[in-house]
Amino acid sequence: MNRPLHWNVYEEEGTFEQAAALEQHFEDLLHSFADHKHVIDVRNFGLMGAIEMAPREGAPGARGGEAHKKCFWDEHLVIRNGMDTLQFSPFLNSKPDEMQKSFETIRRVLDTIE
Numbered sequence: 460m461n462r463p464l465h466w467n468v469y470e471e472e473g474t475f476e477q478a479a480a481l482e483q484h485f486e487d488l489l490h491s492f493a494d495h496k497h498v499i500d501v502r503n504f505g506l507m508g509a510i511e512m513a514p515r516e517g518a519p520g521a522r523g524g525e526a527h528k529k530c531f532w533d534e535h536l537v538i539r540n541g542m543d544t545l546q547f548s549p550f551l552n553s554k555p556d557e558m559q560k561s562f563e564t565i566r567r568v569l570d571t572i573e
Contacts, residue, residue, distance in 0.1 A: 469551075478506060478551040481558070485549060488562040495569055497522060506551070512543040512569075519543065522572060529568045536564050 469475055482505055489508040493501045500511040515521050523543035530536040539546040545565070549558060 472552075474551050481549070481551075481553060481555065482506060484555050485547075485558060488558055489547065491562070492566070492569070495566070497569055497572070503547075506549055508547045510545040510547075510565075512545070514543045515573075525572050526565075526568055529571065530565065534564045534568060536561060538565065 485506055485508065486503050489503050489510065490501050492498050492510050497512040498510055499513045500509075502509050502511075512522050512526070520542040523540040523545060526545060527538060527540040530538045549561075
């Protein structure tokens with residue numbers, strides 16, 4: 460089978476195994492937001508996940524935009540958002556403590572917005 464050259468590097472470095480080992484940790488961190496006052500849904504599949512927040516009355520997308528900006532400008536953390544949904548797909552070789560710190564930062568930001 461002809462595979463891209465980078466596939467061999469992933470196998471040699473154990474990237475797929477490392478990513479699989481991160482899945483439960485990522486899921487636990489992500490779903491810890493289910494009880495947050497702004498959150499209406501949390502979902503993931505492997506290392507892809509989303510935190511959906513309730514839109515502000517008359518201003519859909521504003522809450523997600525504010526979270527995005529505060530994470531970037533105030534906390535130096537890059538996250539993606541689509542309207543009021545924060546979207547996550549960490550690096551396949553992320554470290555659990557780095558993920559923990561990132562989600563602690565996100566929670567701190569969500570706690571500051573209305």
